Amino acid sequence: MRHSILLAVVLAALTATLCMGQTDFTRKDSVHFVSESQIQFPDITERMFLLATMIVCMGGLALILNAKRRAADMRTD
Amino acid sequence: MPNPRSAIRFGSWLRERLPVSDDVFAFFAKKSVPRHRHSVWYYFGGLTLFFLMVQVVTGVLLALYYKPSPEHAHQSVSTIINDVPYGWLIRSLHSWGANLMIATLFIHMFSAFLLKAYRKPRELMWLSGVLLLFLVLGFGFTGYLLPWDTMAYFATLIGTEVPKTLPIIGDWGVGLLKGGDDIGAETLTRMYTIHIVILPLTSLIIVSFHLLTNQLLGSSMPLGVEEKRPAIRFFPNFLYRDLIAWTMGFISLLALATLIPWGLGERADPFASAPLGIKPEWYFLPLYQTLRIVPSTVFSVSGEFFVNGIVGLVAVLWAGIPFLDRKASRGEKSRLFTVLGILLIAYLAITIILAYAT
Numbered sequence: 438m439r440h441s442i443l444l445a446v447v448l449a450a451l452t453a454t455l456c457m458g459q460t461d462f463t464r465k466d467s468v469h470f471v472s473e474s475q476i477q478f479p480d481i482t483e484r485m486f487l488l489a490t491m492i493v494c495m496g497g498l499a500l501i502l503n504a505k506r507r508a509a510d511m512r513t514d
Numbered sequence: 515m516p517n518p519r520s521a522i523r524f525g526s527w528l529r530e531r532l533p534v535s536d537d538v539f540a541f542f543a544k545k546s547v548p549r550h551r552h553s554v555w556y557y558f559g560g561l562t563l564f565f566l567m568v569q570v571v572t573g574v575l576l577a578l579y580y581k582p583s584p585e586h587a588h589q590s591v592s593t594i595i596n597d598v599p600y601g602w603l604i605r606s607l608h609s610w611g612a613n614l615m616i617a618t619l620f621i622h623m624f625s626a627f628l629l630k631a632y633r634k635p636r637e638l639m640w641l642s643g644v645l646l647l648f649l650v651l652g653f654g655f656t657g658y659l660l661p662w663d664t665m666a667y668f669a670t671l672i673g674t675e676v677p678k679t680l681p682i683i684g685d686w687g688v689g690l691l692k693g694g695d696d697i698g699a700e701t702l703t704r705m706y707t708i709h710i711v712i713l714p715l716t717s718l719i720i721v722s723f724h725l726l727t728n729q730l731l732g733s734s735m736p737l738g739v740e741e742k743r744p745a746i747r748f749f750p751n752f753l754y755r756d757l758i759a760w761t762m763g764f765i766s767l768l769a770l771a772t773l774i775p776w777g778l779g780e781r782a783d784p785f786a787s788a789p790l791g792i793k794p795e796w797y798f799l800p801l802y803q804t805l806r807i808v809p810s811t812v813f814s815v816s817g818e819f820f821v822n823g824i825v826g827l828v829a830v831l832w833a834g835i836p837f838l839d840r841k842a843s844r845g846e847k848s849r850l851f852t853v854l855g856i857l858l859i860a861y862l863a864i865t866i867i868l869a870y871a872t
Contacts, residue, residue, distance in 0.1 A: 476595045478602050478775045487603075488772040492765055499761040506754035513751055 440501055447497035450490050541729070546745035547752045548735045555625035556733055558618050560756040561763050563721070565615035568767065569653075572608040573710065580660065582706035584699050587662035588781040595778060606771035612654055614767055616797050619650055627835070627855045631734035634843040637836035639727040642720050644833045649717050654795055656709040659702060667782030668792050670705075671697050676805065679819040680826075696784065737847055796866055801825060803865035828858075 547556055579598055581590040594601040632640035659670040674692055678684045693700025746752055794802050804821050812820040841848035
């Protein structure tokens with residue numbers, strides 16, 4: 438049950454990230470950083486939000502893996 | 515969640531069509547990992563493999579848009595960053611991933627060295643690891659030119675001058691790499707071919723061999739360390755631990771790629787003068803700094819020739835460590851090699867710091 442909830446959280450976070458990718462992250466008018474060669478990155482808020490979302494995804498995955506590891510260790514011991 | 519009965523049915527269906535012998539599963543299942551106070555170092559080999567996989571995936575995505583010609587290379591990288599959805603992130607993951615892969619490889623190699631994991635019967639595992647180090651450095655060198663910006667162009671121009679002083683193969687090797695006297699279209703095509711075909715294929719073979727030797731011989735137990743608890747099975751117990759380490763590694767990579775996205779300089783102009791303070795990537799800084807501190811003539815030979823000779827000699831000795839350290843092969847402590855390893859780490863660290871500071 439706990440794994441299913443975590444998996445749902447991971448999938449929800451992943452979906453949210455992908456949805457954002459289709460909107461904010463390809464938007465040119467939200468770009469604030471321009472380098473000497475005119476390359477443009479999304480502004481820091483958007484990048485931070487992307488990072489936070491990915492941390493939730495990866496953190497959730499790590500929790501699932503850790504639960505699996507503990508179960509495997511208990512079976513072995 | 516998959517129904518266990520469906521999973522069993524699918525398993526039976528698959529085994530009917532892929533009748534793999536049980537011996538194969540037994541071969542993979544027999545591997546175990548020792549547990550002791552230095553066990554943490556076992557994770558770095560897996561992390562290096564993980565970052566290599568990230569490089570392959572992001573590299574394939576970049577190759578969909580990259581155009582390897584002096585006219586289009588810079589523009590195509592700019593397009594990847596500006597116009598391709600998530601292109602900036604993929605490119606940053608690739609560039610930062612390369613750095614993390616080399617960093618974890620160094621940690622893996624030096625931990626293997628200090629724990630004497632190279633000793634008998636793991637000599638071939640060590641040799642394949644050293645070969646992988648050179649291949650990974652080759653990836654770094656060939657990939658650096660691809661964006662075709664000012665820094666990449668001049669760093670490659672200077673970098674290809676260094677091996678020229680090597681006897682017999684120097685001029686020939688550099689000519690083969692550059693495809694002419696100058697850094698131009700031929701150089702870019704060759705670097706790209708080496709970067710995406712030759713090095714990946716060679717790495718695939720060597721990595722497979724390295725993993726096979728690890729599967730056959732298992733992880734090395736350090737000398738003089740007691741195994742207080744029984745070794746854990748690799749499948750699935752250690753694999754879960756490895757995967758958790760990979761997620762942590764990926765979070766670190768994502769943090770770097772999103773918070774400090776990899777930039778792109780001005781398009782390279784071969785007729786312009788080299789910018790001041792040009793430096794290679796951090797993993798080539800020890801060589802760069804050594805070339806700076808060595809006088810132009812040493813023992814009546816050129817400084818570059820002298821440094822190339824020393825670096826070549828150190829590389830050969832480094833590869834031959836398992837055959838030189840006879841004490842470790844006999845299961846005895848070999849303090850001399852430990853001290854040499856620590857001195858080498860200190861030298862690399864100091865030259866990197868000096869190169870950045872001066």
